[in-house]
Amino acid sequence: MTELDRYSRQMLFKPIGKEGQEQLINSRAVIVGMGALGSVISNHLVRAGVGYVRIIDRDIVELSNLQRQILYTEEDAANNLPKVVAAEKRLKGINSTVTVDPIISDLNLENAEDLLTGFDVIIDGTDNFMTRYLINDVAIKHGIPWVYGGAVSSRGMFATFIPGKTPCYRCLFPVIPAGLGETCDTIGVLSPITDIIGSFEAVEALKILVGAKTNPNLDQLDIWYNSSLQMDISEGHNPNCPACVKHEFEFLDRSSHQQIAYTSLCGRNTVQINPRNNKQEIDFAKTAERLKNSGKVQINPYMLRFSPNEEITMVFFKDGRVLIHGLNDLVQAKTYYSKYMGT
Incomplete structure (x- = not known):
């Protein structure tokens, strides 16, 4: 049996065929966000034989994810595994010929160009507007097609943006929506809608990769x-679009008013703190030793979880990023961060 035999049914589909399959095998895709949408998208791309798939996510698997995030298990949640680590294991078991590149990181203006360039397509598996505007800036600046998708409640939408050929995301959504808006955590979400939207996104990505x-x-x-x-x-x-017409990439501009280091994660009662100037990795062992007398500490190779009280949990990642669960007030979050990690 040859490598192509596993894709025999896909190659029978004339718009792909053998030539298209060979293109897929030599293609590179990057997925931002490995929640409900990213799980579906990565599952399809890996099964389809896309040769190199980078998956980016900042979070860990939680029990509430399992209702809709199809790659994860109760064991992953119990072990506090980062989503990309759990996803890589599942995806490699599906298709060992594909290179799966897991990146535990928050996508931000400091790393977006490094993480998203060099790919044939970017696929959106996120749940927030700021990251999509950032993806849009990178895509336009570097001429990379990208696929947008979103789902909440029983509703979903998707679109494909190709720099130089189609309008861009900011043409359609020129202003960041004010307020928190509706999220999975505030009004819920049905698993079938994330499956459907993620599948449509995967199809659009495959179309891009085969031309x-x-x-x-x-x-x-x-x-x-x-x-x-x-x-x-x-x-x-939009003839006056700041991004695709004027090439003013506000979301990649460190001096832009759009940039923040403290972010309240919509509907999650969580604040993310991302110290942009931190160039040193957190030493989990030393940090755990320092914090052990101040609360409950759990540690694994990927994260350190610290609970100073019953209401608050702080999750530290090696790159310096911290998630503070149990609040959404930025001032309170800064107080906790300063108290346990310094300024």
């Missing part, structure tokens, strides 16, 4: 109320 025509629409659907809408965005260019 096929992509969907010209922004598609929206609601699987509970059986409604759908297609909006043709092909003529949606």
Whole structure:
């Protein structure tokens, strides 16, 4: 049996064929976010034989993820595994011929260009607007196609953006929405909608990788109320778009007012602290020793979990990033950070 035999049914599909399959094997894709959407997208791309798949996520597996995030198990949650570590194990078991590159990191202006360039397509598996604007800036600056998707409640949408050919994300959404908005944590989400939107995103990525025509629409659907809408965005260019027209990449600009180091994660009662100037990795052993008399400490090779009281849990990652669970007030978060980690 040859390597191509495992893709025999896919190659029977004429728009892909043998030539398209060989293109997929030689392609590189990067997925930002390995929650519900990223789980589905990566599953499809790895099964389809995309040769190199980078997966990026900042979080760990929690029990509440398992209702919709198809790659993870109760064991992953019990062991506090980073999502990309658990995902890599599953994906390699699905297709060992594919290179899966797991990156435990928050995507931000300091690392976005390093992590997203050199790929044939970027796929959005995130749940926040700021990261999408950042992806859009990188995609335009470096001429990389990307696929957008989002899902909440029973609703979802997706679209494909190709620099120089289609409008960009900021053409369609010129202003960051104010307020927290609706999230999975505030109004819930059905697993089938994340499966559907993630699958559509994967299909659009495959089209890009084999050179096929992509969907010209922004598609929206609601699987509970059986409604759908297609909006043709092909003529949606904004002649004054800061990103794709003026090439003003605010979300990559360290002096831009858009940049923040303290972020309240929408609907999650969590604040993320990302010290941009921290060039040293956290020494988990020394940190655990220092904190052990101040609260409960758990440690594994990927993260350190510290609970100074019953309400607050701080999760430290090696790159210096900290998630503070149990609050959404930035001032309180800074107080906790200063108290246990310094300024």
